[in-house]
Amino acid sequence: TDLAHIRNFSIVAHIDHGKSTLADRLIQETGTVKDRDMKEQLLDSMDIERERGITIKANTVRIDYTADNGEQYVLNLIDTPGHVDFAYEVSRSMRAVEGSLLVVDSTQGVEAQTLANVYQAIEADHDIVPVLNKIDLPASDCDRVAEQIEDVIGIDASEAIQVSAKTGQGIHETLESIITHLPAPQGNLDAPLKAMLVDSWYDAYLGVIVLVRIMDGTLKKGMRVKFMSNNTLHHVDRVGVFRPEMEMVDSLGPGEIGFLTASIKQVRDTRVGDTITNDRNGTEVALDGFKPAQPVVFCGLFPVDSSEFEDLRDAIDKLALNDASFSFEMETSAALGFGFRCGFLGLLHLEVIRDRIEREYDIELITTAPSVIYHVYMKDGEMIELHNPADMPDPSKVDHIEEPRIKATILVPDEYLGDVLKLCQDRRGIQQDLTYAGSRAMVVYDLPLNEIVFDFYDRLKSVTKGYASFDYQMTGYTEDALVKMSVLVNDEPVDALSTMVHRDRAEMRGRAMCEKLKDLIPRHMFKIPIQAAIGGKVIARETLSALRKDVTAKCYGGDATRKRKLLDKQKAGKKKMRQFGKVDIPQEAFISALKMD
Ligand code: GDP
Numbered sequence: 003t004d005l006a007h008i009r010n011f012s013i014v015a016h017i018d019h020g021k022s023t024l025a026d027r028l029i030q031e032t033g034t035v036k037d038r039d040m041k042e043q044l045l046d047s048m049d050i051e052r053e054r055g056i057t058i059k060a061n062t063v064r065i066d067y068t069a070d071n072g073e074q075y076v077l078n079l080i081d082t083p084g085h086v087d088f089a090y091e092v093s094r095s096m097r098a099v100e101g102s103l104l105v106v107d108s109t110q111g112v113e114a115q116t117l118a119n120v121y122q123a124i125e126a127d128h129d130i131v132p133v134l135n136k137i138d139l140p141a142s143d144c145d146r147v148a149e150q151i152e153d154v155i156g157i158d159a160s161e162a163i164q165v166s167a168k169t170g171q172g173i174h175e176t177l178e179s180i181i182t183h184l185p186a187p188q189g190n191l192d193a194p195l196k197a198m199l200v201d202s203w204y205d206a207y208l209g210v211i212v213l214v215r216i217m218d219g220t221l222k223k224g225m226r227v228k229f230m231s232n233n234t235l236h237h238v239d240r241v242g243v244f245r246p247e248m249e250m251v252d253s254l255g256p257g258e259i260g261f262l263t264a265s266i267k268q269v270r271d272t273r274v275g276d277t278i279t280n281d282r283n284g285t286e287v288a289l290d291g292f293k294p295a296q297p298v299v300f301c302g303l304f305p306v307d308s309s310e311f312e313d314l315r316d317a318i319d320k321l322a323l324n325d326a327s328f329s330f331e332m333e334t335s336a337a338l339g340f341g342f343r344c345g346f347l348g349l350l351h352l353e354v355i356r357d358r359i360e361r362e363y364d365i366e367l368i369t370t371a372p373s374v375i376y377h378v379y380m381k382d383g384e385m386i387e388l389h390n391p392a393d394m395p396d397p398s399k400v401d402h403i404e405e406p407r408i409k410a411t412i413l414v415p416d417e418y419l420g421d422v423l424k425l426c427q428d429r430r431g432i433q434q435d436l437t438y439a440g441s442r443a444m445v446v447y448d449l450p451l452n453e454i455v456f457d458f459y460d461r462l463k464s465v466t467k468g469y470a471s472f473d474y475q476m477t478g479y480t481e482d483a484l485v486k487m488s489v490l491v492n493d494e495p496v497d498a499l500s501t502m503v504h505r506d507r508a509e510m511r512g513r514a515m516c517e518k519l520k521d522l523i524p525r526h527m528f529k530i531p532i533q534a535a536i537g538g539k540v541i542a543r544e545t546l547s548a549l550r551k552d553v554t555a556k557c558y559g560g561d562a563t564r565k566r567k568l569l570d571k572q573k574a575g576k577k578k579m580r581q582f583g584k585v586d587i588p589q590e591a592f593i594s595a596l597k598m599d
């Protein structure tokens with residue numbers, strides 16, 4: 003296809019504003035997928051994504067469109083993830099296209115992720131077409147939302163397209179606007195091959211599939227290419243496009259988006275942002291690389307049943323093949339035995355991986371408290387990156403500790419503003435900015451990441467009845483008074499429950515944690531002390547009293563089925579517990595004990 007007849011674009015939106023539904027309609031309207039093959043959320047392929055309604059991997063589809071001017075166009079759509087954990091996926095796919103549809107729910111307005119994503123589009127020099135979605139709903143208010151887009155984002159929304167991705171209204175106008183308002187890509191067919199490695203994932207049949215955007219030259223089946231970051235050579239055995247299923251083609255030219263396979267075994271051998279060129283006489287200048295995504299949240303994953311350790315290793319190996327941003331190493335815990343210390347991009351990423359291990363590999367897991375990476379400066383000048391509070395060095399040898407901080411942007415209707423400010427304040431936040439757009443407030447806070455990773459998002463949703471939106475970016479490390487808090491159950495330290503806390507909050511957190519554990523740990527035949535301690539000093543204590551009666555005692559001996567049911571229940575509950583010394587601690591305790599409310 004000649005460049006003038008190609009349009010490459012992505013769709014940016016806040017979660018639930020209708021990005022996937024709009025993509026479905028564009029695919030359907032152009033006949034890319036026959037009606038009978040059409041299913042909802044066509045681009046959201048993974049099960050978990052479907053269930054939670056989120057897109058994790060960037061997805062691509064090539065659409066043929068005959069415009070009102072009678073000419074044939076090729077549209078390449080990259081659907082990007084909407085969740086903050088996956089912001090790096092957004093930035094990489096932005097670089098592969100020239101324009102964006104900015105989808106805003108016209109019943110809601112601009113949200114935090116709308117802003118975060120659209121700023122990425124602006125940074126990538128995109129032309130932007132605003133789309134006001136959900137106009138079929140009575141609460142839709144296009145004028146207000148268009149004004150808000152101009153006020154808050156500062157782009158012209160006078161020609162915003164009014165769309166219902168549900169009924170199909172405005173879809174034709176959207177396609178025409180893509181042709182007339184978004185630029186055609188540029189590139190040189192006669193230059194050596196220069197292609198951007200946009201994304202890659204593992205396929206059981208084809209090996210690693212590499213998503214590419216061709217900048218210059220031609221990518222052909224059968225040719226040898228060089229990955230410039232590590233100078234490796236590969237024989238290209240397939241070239242194709244997504245419609246959205248894979249369709250093989252002979253070659254891809256400038257401006258086109260598609261994939262290649264080259265018998266690559268591991269996703270780790272492909273670097274996102276890399277430049278692909280000819281093996282000989284290739285391009286001299288590589289594209290600016292992307293920063294690889296760095297894990298920021300760490301936690302331990304242990305099998306509930308220790309005989310499943312090898313199965314867990316297998317599952318983690320397989321998942322890592324397809325997810326270069328997920329890191330892991332073996333870990334032994336006095337309390338939990340063998341497991342893995344894993345690094346994630348954020349909490350959602352953690353949950354997704356944990357769910358997949360439990361569901362797809364059928365392994366029950368104990369997840370330990372998530373932690374961020376602390377920089378521990380020793381008196382002898384050494385700096386240790388602390389991924390696990392259990393590894394905290396002897397405090398007498400520590401000079402100071404630094405923790406990662408973020409800049410958080412929160413948009414919220416003003417009636418909830420007070421609660422949001424209080425929440426941020428409680429989490430050691432420092433307010434940086436507060437502005438209004440209509441009846442919505444936009445607050446910017448500087449916050450410690452460790453106060454966010456656990457349950458900040460849940461708390462924010464609950465104090466604002468779901469009306470707040472939130473986005474953040476890492477800003478750097480600063481020193482603070484941080485200490486390791488240990489938890490002792492029946493006088494035994496449970497390393498999996500140790501956390502790093504701010505000295506001023508330690509007592510409050512310790513007390514809350516002991517109270518929680520007291521509720522979560524079932525009573526035993528003996529009294530169990532539960533303590534929180536810093537160094538050797540106990541800062542909080544609860545006592546779980548001894549169990550007197552047998553669980554079945556209240557059945558009066560009569561109803562045998564009820565008795566059996568109770569015993570079964572008890573057994574099932576047992577399975578999910580781990581023994582610490584003489585005490586059984588249920589799995590959920592490891593996460594729940596840390597929630598602060
Ligand atoms: P995404 O998170 O941005 O991909 O949003 P989805 O496409 O998954 O849509 C979120 C929800 O809004 C789903 O329940 C959709 O069915 C619904 N939705 C999307 N577009 C429209 C629309 O135009 N009208 C109405 N009434 N609902 C819509």
Ligand code: MG
Binds near residue numbers: 021055056
């Ligand atoms: Mg979606």
